[in-house]
Amino acid sequence: MDDAELAAAIAEEAGCLLTALADAGRLTGKALGDEGDRRANDLIMARLAADRPHDAILSEESADGPARLSARRVWIVDPLDGTREYAAARDDWAVHVGLAVDGVPSAGAVAVPRRGLVLSSAAPPPLPPEGEPLRIITSRTRPAPIAAYAAEQLGARLIRMGSAGAKVAAVMLGEADAYLHSGEQSEWDNLAPVTAALAAGLHCSRLDGTPLxxxxxxxxxxxxxxxxxxxxxxxxxxxxxxxxxxxP
Incomplete structure (x- = not known):
């Protein structure tokens, strides 16, 4: 498999693991979220170590170190993006598996398991048409003030959702037209979604338009x-x- 295909396969496998863990019903709430984070991370780290043994990895759930900074190829992963939503039995959580080469998005996949979705740079969906009125998606629990401002200025409708991956997936599928976020994320929150979205023809940048x-x-x-x-x-x-x- 090439990098994009591998990202999609691993994201789907981790999503299946997380779904099965939740459906088993033995854990709930924070205990379910913690166990899901751990198990999905173990799976992703093992798969990448086996299939791309010479690449570096940055994961939300593993200790970071300086060695990755000198690596050209770095996998950046979030084994469970939207742990709060997962623990609450919602469907707006995701698995992120992405690759940066020389700091630039190269390959990536986002699985939204409860929706049966794996969106990747290997086979992105076609660019959706612009919606009217504009639909702007923002955080379910911490809505970005910039999103509310843009919605007011443009007469847009605000949509609230959990995981960053689920939000970007909604834009890729034409269920929303824009995702504006301020207030910081980490690289694992958006590399994989951004890579898939770029492959689908969407614009992805900082809010000032500069590249990520x-x-x-x-x-x-x-x-x-x-x-x-x-x-x-x-x-x-x-x-x-x-x-x-x-x-701010």
């Missing part, structure tokens, strides 16, 4: 924009206006 870069010493990504390319310029301009107003 990965495998940095500081893994924090301050903000994110994923949208139909026809909307990118207007949303970047709105984000700039929001900053001028003195908003």
């Amino acid at each position: 870069r990965y495998n940095r010493a500081n893994v924090i990504v301050p903000d994110l924009l994923v949208c139909h390319p026809g909307r990118a310029a207007a949303l970047v301009s709105l984000a700039a206006a929001f900053e001028v107003r003195g908003n």
Whole structure:
């Protein structure tokens, strides 16, 4: 398998493990989330070690180290994105498996197991048409002020959802038109979704329009924009206006 196919296969396998663990009913709540994080991480780390033994790995659930900073190829994974949603038996959680080469998104897959979805750069869906009115997706529990501002300025409808991967999947499938996030994420929160979205023809960048870069010493990504390319310029301009107003 090439890198994108491998990412999709591993994300799907980890998603099946997580679904089976939840459906078994032996664990609930925080205990289920903790066990899901651990088991999915063990699976992903083992698969990557077996299939790409010379690549570095950055995972939310494993200890980080400086060795990856000198590696050209780094897998960046979130074994369970949306642990809160998973533990609450919701469907808006995901598995992220992505690869950055020289800091640039290269291959990635997002599994949304409860929806039976695996979206990857190996076989992305076609670019959906722009919706009218515009639909902007934001966090279910911590909605981004920039998203509310953009919705107000554009007469858009706000949609709230959990996992970042589930949000980007909604944009890829035409269920939303833009995902605006501020207030920081980590690299594992968005590398795999961004890689799949770029392959589908969507615009992905920082809110100021600059490209996203990965495998940095500081893994924090301050903000994110994923949208139909026809909307990118207007949303970047709105984000700039929001900053001028003195908003965080």
